[in-house]
Amino acid sequence: MRLSWVKLVFPVLALATGSLYLRSIKHEVHSHAERLQRAQANNSISGQGILRRMNGVDAHVSQLIKLLSKMNEREAPGAVKAPEPMERKAVRKLYPNSPLFKKWGDELSEEEQKDAESLFQRYGYNAFLSDRLPLNREIPDTRDHRCVGRKYPDDLPSISVVLIYLDEALSILKRAIRSIIDRTPARLLKEIIMVDDHSSNEDLKGKLEDYISYINEEHPNLVKRVRHTEQLGLTQARLSGWKAAVGDVVAILDAHVEVHVEWAEPLLSRIKEDRTLVLTPVFDRVNFDDLEVIRYFPAADAFDWALWCMYESFRPEWYALKDESQPGKSPSIMGILIADRKFFGEIGSLDGGMKIYGGENVELGIRVWLCGGSIEIIPCSRIAHIRGAHKPYLPDLSAMMKRNALRVAEIWLDEYKTNVNVACNLPPTNHGIDIGDVSERKRLREEMKCKPFQWYLDNVYPLLDPLEDLAAYRSLSNELKPDLCIDQGPVPGSTPILYSCHFLMPQVCYYRNCGEIYIGGIKSHKYNSNRCLVDPGVGQYPRLDECKVAKQKKFHFLWDFTQGGAIQNKETKRCLEIAVGADTYYKLIVQQCTQQHWKIQHILKGTER
Numbered sequence: 001m002r003l004s005w006v007k008l009v010f011p012v013l014a015l016a017t018g019s020l021y022l023r024s025i026k027h028e029v030h031s032h033a034e035r036l037q038r039a040q041a042n043n044s045i046s047g048q049g050i051l052r053r054m055n056g057v058d059a060h061v062s063q064l065i066k067l068l069s070k071m072n073e074r075e076a077p078g079a080v081k082a083p084e085p086m087e088r089k090a091v092r093k094l095y096p097n098s099p100l101f102k103k104w105g106d107e108l109s110e111e112e113q114k115d116a117e118s119l120f121q122r123y124g125y126n127a128f129l130s131d132r133l134p135l136n137r138e139i140p141d142t143r144d145h146r147c148v149g150r151k152y153p154d155d156l157p158s159i160s161v162v163l164i165y166l167d168e169a170l171s172i173l174k175r176a177i178r179s180i181i182d183r184t185p186a187r188l189l190k191e192i193i194m195v196d197d198h199s200s201n202e203d204l205k206g207k208l209e210d211y212i213s214y215i216n217e218e219h220p221n222l223v224k225r226v227r228h229t230e231q232l233g234l235t236q237a238r239l240s241g242w243k244a245a246v247g248d249v250v251a252i253l254d255a256h257v258e259v260h261v262e263w264a265e266p267l268l269s270r271i272k273e274d275r276t277l278v279l280t281p282v283f284d285r286v287n288f289d290d291l292e293v294i295r296y297f298p299a300a301d302a303f304d305w306a307l308w309c310m311y312e313s314f315r316p317e318w319y320a321l322k323d324e325s326q327p328g329k330s331p332s333i334m335g336i337l338i339a340d341r342k343f344f345g346e347i348g349s350l351d352g353g354m355k356i357y358g359g360e361n362v363e364l365g366i367r368v369w370l371c372g373g374s375i376e377i378i379p380c381s382r383i384a385h386i387r388g389a390h391k392p393y394l395p396d397l398s399a400m401m402k403r404n405a406l407r408v409a410e411i412w413l414d415e416y417k418t419n420v421n422v423a424c425n426l427p428p429t430n431h432g433i434d435i436g437d438v439s440e441r442k443r444l445r446e447e448m449k450c451k452p453f454q455w456y457l458d459n460v461y462p463l464l465d466p467l468e469d470l471a472a473y474r475s476l477s478n479e480l481k482p483d484l485c486i487d488q489g490p491v492p493g494s495t496p497i498l499y500s501c502h503f504l505m506p507q508v509c510y511y512r513n514c515g516e517i518y519i520g521g522i523k524s525h526k527y528n529s530n531r532c533l534v535d536p537g538v539g540q541y542p543r544l545d546e547c548k549v550a551k552q553k554k555f556h557f558l559w560d561f562t563q564g565g566a567i568q569n570k571e572t573k574r575c576l577e578i579a580v581g582a583d584t585y586y587k588l589i590v591q592q593c594t595q596q597h598w599k600i601q602h603i604l605k606g607t608e609r
Contacts, residue, residue: 099389100126104290119169124388125256125288127169133291135171135178139258139384142284142295146325147266147380156268157248158190160341162241164234165196165255166392170203172256174211177223179258181215188264190247192223194255195240198231233356233393234335242341242349250341256386257336258286258293266380267338270327275340276373278364280333281381288389298379300330302461304524305423307362307405309334312463312525314377327376331461332365336383347371348444351407353436357393359404366412369460371450402426407435411442414453418604419467423524425474425508428602465526469513472563473522474601475501476509478578479564481586482599488520488531494544496533498578498586503601511600515558515570519544532557533576535569540589542576567598 094113095101100120101113108116116128141148161180165173173194180192194212196204212223226240238252249271251264267279280301285294302312313319314328347368354360368375391397402424409417418428426433457466476486485507487499496519501507510518510530517533532547535556550557558570567576575593578586 100289102289104129120288120389123167123169123172124390124392125169125172125286125386126291127171129291130169130171130175133171133175135175136182137175137258139260139293140295141261142293142382143260143262143380144324146323147262150266150325150380152265152269153272155272156188156265157272157340159184159188159249159251159264159268159338160190160193160245160247162193162195162238162245162250162252163255163257164237164241164252165194165199165204166231166237167199167201167204168255170201170207170211172386173204173208176253176255176257177211177215181219181222183259183261184264186219188268189222191221191245193241193244194223194225195237195244196225196227197233197237198228231393233354235350235354235360236352238360239350239352242344245341248341249338250344251336251338253336253383254385256286256388258384260284260382260384263381263383266378270376270378271338271340275343277339278333278344278368278373278375279338279378279381280330280336280375281338281383282377282379283334283336283385284382286384286386288387291386293384298324298328298377300328300377301332301334301361301365301375302330302463303332303362303365305419305464305467306401306524307359307408307420308401309361325380327378329460330365330375330377331369331464333361333375335361336385337361337364343373347373347448348441351411351441353407353438353441354404355436356400357391357397358401359408363404363408363412366408366453366456367445367450369451369456370412370453371445371448403433403435406431406433407438410435411438411445412453416453416457416466419470419524422467422470422473422510422522425503425505428604463525463527465524467522470510470522471513471605472511472600472603474508475503476507476598476600477501479597479599480578484578484586486519486588488544491520494531496542496544496588498588509600511559511561513605515560516547517559517561517567518547533559535572535574535576535590537572540591542588542590561598561600563603564597564599566593566596568593 091107091109091113093101094110095117098117098120100117104126105113105116112128116126119127161184163173163176177192177194180189194208212225215223224244226244228237228240232240241252242250249268251267263281267281270279271277282296282298284296286292287294298314299311300314301309303309309332312331314330318326318328348371350360351363354363365375405420405424406426409420413420421428421431457464477484481498483501484498485501485503486509487497488506489495489497491506499507506520508521510522512518516530518530519533520531523530529546529548531544532550532555534543534545534550536543537556545555545557547557549555556569556571559567559576560570561567568574569576569590572590573593574590575596576588576590576598577594577596579589579591581587
């Protein structure tokens, strides 16, 4: 290294008025010096001469910065100013309607836009950007301040981390592996198990194998692979990972994640206290377009009667603590789970009869609570999770979701299993969907002496509306015009209409024995409000109002109805009927009863004639 840097640096100063440039050089000088000092400390190499020469360079650069500052103050004649920035040529937007480019990608060339959009359609997230980000990128620490610096026991159990994937982008998998290694203490990390559910991507063969070999050279036998020879679905992939694990605790994660600092310690500490806990961290969302990490507030993992997952508030006692760092009880999990490996097997692991995708997490949540365990959200553990614009496996997962939900209902929901049929818009019996053999899982329930589902509703999830007085549901039509069904009408709006029957959700009606009629859907939770059919008392057209509002304001929202008979308001005594309007179209009206008759598609109880 030469010490005569002045000759090299002055032309740069003249061309660029380069104080910022010089400061960056100075920063690099310091960085080199620090690295040499660390190398000397770690490897006992002799570098004193090099360090002295670097310090000399540091002094020269400092003098040059001072000189440049004086020149700028005097605005010395003949000084060369930095060139004006060139105006960037506008680039045509090839995909103005693509979700990928709503707030990202303005600087991309047309060719880059094509590549980015192609990868987005393939993966459902911005693989183009992912490929250009560091594998060890920094992500914000989103934990509550009370989590930072918290002390955990030294003798924590070991953890096996299972990553499930199907045709993910290679850089996403690499970044997940890298984040786990970098942010999990080596003494705790037993292994990383990559479970490939029969991916077709060529990148996930040789190139991923090369990366795993590279990691294993530094960390012998740390990363292992399990490959399915055919696509078995999410549940089976998770089971494969659990069976291959040998750590005290197993963490089953999606592969499109990055773990945060100290993600494992709070989980392992809690399981050390109680091995019957099944835990989940708080997920922060990674945007599918710009891959920015968005902090999520801790919340419970809940579900509706279709067994579709959703976030929900914790029980009031958690908020009474006024401490966001404390664990919170949860009715279920979202899919990512951490459990004592042996206890997970003792309670039946996952139901291998579930297919492809959906419902297995709710099934596990219900089973854990009914069979001797409990579920907690651990706010001090955070994982950044990409929320893709679309999911792998099937383009439309709704049919498989219904099938799996019906299986869960048959095994665990006792007298409430029909609520799943209602939520899925299916007949109460003879739905024609094959849910597989459930005898083994029912036998497991008996052997473990699990509690009835009523206990779960009373003690774990009292916010779920049992729908006990639901009498009938689905399409509601008049015998004068049976090809027309009651419909919720335009949304936003509050005027129900008649429309050609299509049997989709806007036309699904519900009659409760209390007299309420809902049109266009029924809510699964007590904290929600359905939309009730109301007779305004004046005029000829009915309307829809929030049931809670109708009750508070004493609207006329209760009706008498029996299958094949009239629908009559209990208070006004007017009937819901149909009539031809001036435009020759049939209208839905309320008027003095003329003995028109209605039929609703599915009867549960209490509305037969």
